[in-house]
Amino acid sequence: MRLFLTSALLACSACGATTDQGSGGAEAPRPPVGLSTTLPIYWPESAEFGAVLQEGGEPGWVRQEIETRFDLAPLDFLSAEALAPLDRLLLAQPRALSAAENVALDDWVRAGGQLLLFADPMLTSHSQFSIGDPRRPQDVALLSPILARWGLELTFDTGQPQGERLEDAFGVAVPVDLAGAFVPLVSEAAGECAIAQSGVAARCRIGEGQVTLLADAALLDGEEDPDLPRRRAVLGKLVEQSFAL
Secondary structure, three states, X not given: OHHHHHHHHHHHOOOOOOEEOOOOEXXXXXXXXXXXXXXXXXXXXXXXXXXXXOOOOOOOXXXXXXXXXXXXXXXXXXXXXXXXXXXXXXXXXXXXXXXXXXXHHHHHHHOOOEEEEEOOOOOOXXXXXXXXXXXOOOOOOOOHHHHHHOOEEEEEOOOOOOXXXXXXXXXXXXXEOOOEEEEEOOOOOOOEEEEOOOOOEEEEEEOOEXXXXXXXXXXXXXXOOOOHHHHHHHHHHHHHHHOOO
């Protein structure tokens, strides 16, 4: 179902583009960012396909914030062909990647791609769909193969208290809830990785590319948060740091 929705919406990936009505000409197109996620970022969570496509609905705040700078291009499958036109990619609690996708993603990063990855080992966001429903966001990040290749392991402390708190991610205070932590692994193909003191963030130089990783996705919640401008500002900083223009 989720793949079908993505395919149906691919034609709208540039819907956020605007025109300069005052001058009568179109603005320069915003650079694209590929998006692969199980979270309701590009479209709202809905049990009905028609409700997803109905006109007049306002995009969620995460999509709005990213599309102030970039155009999101949703991807069904991470192949070399799908990634080739892109310089930037956002993976936000994606589904488990196939072996072919791991290879394509690694090759793309090493060739100069810029990746922002949210990998949450214990997703706390609410979903209207029950466990086992394919429309439900991925509850546990299953990205060990690609993380290990880059020299990282995602760990989780089961004794930590639940509740949102702030953790430092290279100078950005990021709200997290039941967050994971990255630890270094020895790997022949490992990149040069710096891990934040909290462990919740890592930044790696992989070949010619760069990967910024967050071991939590609670930042992307908060549609009803009264302090939503703060969340938007935090996401904006992460996007600016991860995707150099």
